[in-house]
Amino acid sequence: MLQQLRDQTQSTGFKILVVAIILVLTLFGFGATNIFMGSMPKVASVGDYEITEGVLAAETERERRRLLTQVGPDFDPNDIDRIQLQNYTLNQLISRQVLYQAAEQVQIAFSESEVNRRLVQNPAYQVDGEFNEAVYRQQVQLMGFSPLQFMQEVRKGLGSDFLRAGVASTNFAQDWEIAQAAGLLNQRRDIAYLSLDLEDYLGDLQLSEGEVTARYEQDQSLYVTEPSVDVEWVELSVANLQADVEIDDSVENLQTIYEADITTIERDAQRLAAHILVVVDEDTNESEALAAIQEAAQRLQAGEEFAALAREISQDPGSAEAGGELGLVTKNSFDPALEGALWGLVDVGDVSAPVRSDFGYHLIKLQGIVEAETPSFAEAKDGILARLREEAAADAFDSALEELDRRAFEERYTLTDVAQAMNLAIQQVTGIAENSTAQDWALAANAEVLGSLFSPEGLDGENSAVIALDDGRAVVARVTEYFPAAQLALADVESAIRQELKQEADLAQISAERAAALDQLKEGASVTAVANELDKRWVTYELISRVGMTPNGAVNVPQNILNEAFALARPVSGDKTVGAVTGPEGSALVVVTRVVPGDVEATSDDLIAQLSQQVVSRDQQREFAAFFAAAEQSVGVSRSE
Numbered sequence: 106m107l108q109q110l111r112d113q114t115q116s117t118g119f120k121i122l123v124v125a126i127i128l129v130l131t132l133f134g135f136g137a138t139n140i141f142m143g144s145m146p147k148v149a150s151v152g153d154y155e156i157t158e159g160v161l162a163a164e165t166e167r168e169r170r171r172l173l174t175q176v177g178p179d180f181d182p183n184d185i186d187r188i189q190l191q192n193y194t195l196n197q198l199i200s201r202q203v204l205y206q207a208a209e210q211v212q213i214a215f216s217e218s219e220v221n222r223r224l225v226q227n228p229a230y231q232v233d234g235e236f237n238e239a240v241y242r243q244q245v246q247l248m249g250f251s252p253l254q255f256m257q258e259v260r261k262g263l264g265s266d267f268l269r270a271g272v273a274s275t276n277f278a279q280d281w282e283i284a285q286a287a288g289l290l291n292q293r294r295d296i297a298y299l300s301l302d303l304e305d306y307l308g309d310l311q312l313s314e315g316e317v318t319a320r321y322e323q324d325q326s327l328y329v330t331e332p333s334v335d336v337e338w339v340e341l342s343v344a345n346l347q348a349d350v351e352i353d354d355s356v357e358n359l360q361t362i363y364e365a366d367i368t369t370i371e372r373d374a375q376r377l378a379a380h381i382l383v384v385v386d387e388d389t390n391e392s393e394a395l396a397a398i399q400e401a402a403q404r405l406q407a408g409e410e411f412a413a414l415a416r417e418i419s420q421d422p423g424s425a426e427a428g429g430e431l432g433l434v435t436k437n438s439f440d441p442a443l444e445g446a447l448w449g450l451v452d453v454g455d456v457s458a459p460v461r462s463d464f465g466y467h468l469i470k471l472q473g474i475v476e477a478e479t480p481s482f483a484e485a486k487d488g489i490l491a492r493l494r495e496e497a498a499a500d501a502f503d504s505a506l507e508e509l510d511r512r513a514f515e516e517r518y519t520l521t522d523v524a525q526a527m528n529l530a531i532q533q534v535t536g537i538a539e540n541s542t543a544q545d546w547a548l549a550a551n552a553e554v555l556g557s558l559f560s561p562e563g564l565d566g567e568n569s570a571v572i573a574l575d576d577g578r579a580v581v582a583r584v585t586e587y588f589p590a591a592q593l594a595l596a597d598v599e600s601a602i603r604q605e606l607k608q609e610a611d612l613a614q615i616s617a618e619r620a621a622a623l624d625q626l627k628e629g630a631s632v633t634a635v636a637n638e639l640d641k642r643w644v645t646y647e648l649i650s651r652v653g654m655t656p657n658g659a660v661n662v663p664q665n666i667l668n669e670a671f672a673l674a675r676p677v678s679g680d681k682t683v684g685a686v687t688g689p690e691g692s693a694l695v696v697v698t699r700v701v702p703g704d705v706e707a708t709s710d711d712l713i714a715q716l717s718q719q720v721v722s723r724d725q726q727r728e729f730a731a732f733f734a735a736a737e738q739s740v741g742v743s744r745s746e
Contacts, residue, residue, distance in 0.1 A: 151202035204265035207736040291703020343577035350497040377473030379429035398466035
């Protein structure tokens with residue numbers, strides 16, 4: 106067979122076919138394969154651009170890659186809805202093509218050099234601030250483009266972005282729009298509401314056994330127990346390890362630690378200091394600065410006041426006006442030369458000889474010493490022992506965690522041997538559900554603990570992995586018994602069903618009374634008459650704001666009632682507008698009798714600026730939507746059925 110293939114490749118017909126294929130590819134590129142494959146079915150067309158099934162499939166794959174890049178490696182690609190992604194991609198393709206062609210119609214174009222410049226400056230293709238061609242090509246390849254295709258796409262994208270920005274930039278907020286927005290935002294209203302609360306309707310509704318039974322049999326799956334588990338666990342803690350760890354509690358070791366602590370305390374002693382600085386810079390050379398500081402030292406010796414001299418000649422802008430005051434200084438927070446000079450002074454009031462720093466020459470004055478309190482060895486001994494135990498226990502805890510994890514994994518379905526080997530007590534709790542809280546079991550507050558118990562492995566009785574808790578604790582837990590959901594008998598839920606049916610009846614009564622009262626108010630009945638008929642009272646507020654503020658201060662009005670009051674239409678003078686809200690605890694009738702616009706003059710400048718931005722953003726969205734609709738009609742868009 107191989108010989109036959111060789112013979113055929115040497116034939117004249119085969120050579121002619123190869124030459125023909127090379128010629129077609131040379132003239133038309135690899136896209137010429139479509140000549141032999143036939144035309145692809147069309148999904149949509151935008152002007153003269155056809156979106157075929159092949160184009161849509163390629164763009165959908167591009168979008169899928171882009172999405173996976175954004176969500177990260179932990180995302181499961183199988184969770185992507187392909188149909189939804191394809192529909193989204195088609196809409197994006199159409200929108201882009203409308204803008205591309207609209208930009209071409211108004212002759213917006215970017216040169217190749219400008220496209221190159223923008224690509225080179227794009228941080229996505231840079232490494233250490235420099236354009237990296239390898240990164241660029243990798244990104245282009247990941248998106249499924251050839252370099253030439255990508256350049257063309259970027260050029261068109263720049264044109265459409267420029268067009269979009271041009272449309273948006275024509276908008277600005279006019280004064281009347283700001284005034285209107287401020288008037289709406291700061292609007293105040295006279296409102297009243299009448300509550301029809303469920304608790305006021307809870308009566309002695311008599312229900313027959315048949316009604317209760319019918320509800321129970323209607324859907325028995327509603328009346329089942331929650332799946333639950335009995336749990337056992339062991340707990341490892343740093344605190345419990347402290348009693349068993351071995352430490353070097355010899356007097357010699359404790360004395361060594363004590364002396365190191367005292368050295369640290371003494372090193373951290375603070376000193377109150379002041380200084381005079383003469384800077385060495387372009388204007389003042391080394392010898393001039395030294396001469397100036399030496400002259401200052403002589404003036405101090407002659408009796409002049411340090412603070413006054415510092416205000417006169419010190420060139421430290423941070424301290425000169427304060428008489429050279431540096432405040433409290435600790436070691437290792439100062440220039441080493443200055444720190445050495447300061448700690449070399451013995452008595453308060455002493456002034457150092459001239460000291461050279463990176464800035465120039467200084468005179469340092471010791472103005473006070475704040476000595477750190479140093480406890481005696483006897484006083485510090487217990488604290489040192491406690492610290493040693495904590496440190497040793499922390500080290501032991503890390504080792505014990507590894508051992509606990511290993512043993513729990515090896516034993517797998519029991520904690521008995523683990524507990525015995527590590528001298529841990531097995532603790533138990535019963536009846537834990539997935540929605541249990543810390544009130545049911547302290548460890549239920551940890552989502553990782555509950556998750557491990559109700560995982561397939563946990564329900565099978567396997568030990569959990571070691572779960573770290575706060576405060577230096579860790580646990581391993583396992584399910585000892587699983588109780589699946591079970592059907593509750595009617596007798597167990599009869600009381601709850603009766604309560605449920607009564608509440609439904611009360612809510613139905615509230616709904617009927619609310620509807621009737623609302624109709625009466627809309628037909629012109631007085632609010633007083635409606636309240637009397639319902640044996641209720643209206644709660645009224647004058648000039649209340651959207652956030653519940655009145656001229657007399659804040660009031661407690663349910664937010665859903667406030668929302669409804671400000672959603673109702675402005676009432677005609679002398680009339681009212683009415684509405685209603687409904688919630689799980691009842692309903693309320695809402696009435697608005699007056700609307701007072703907010704005053705733009707009383708609005709803060711910051712709020713005016715925010716309103717201006719919001720108005721501009723809103724107008725830009727409207728303007729662009731109108732432009733896009735016109736462009737879509739001008740270009741022409743059709744979708745295949």
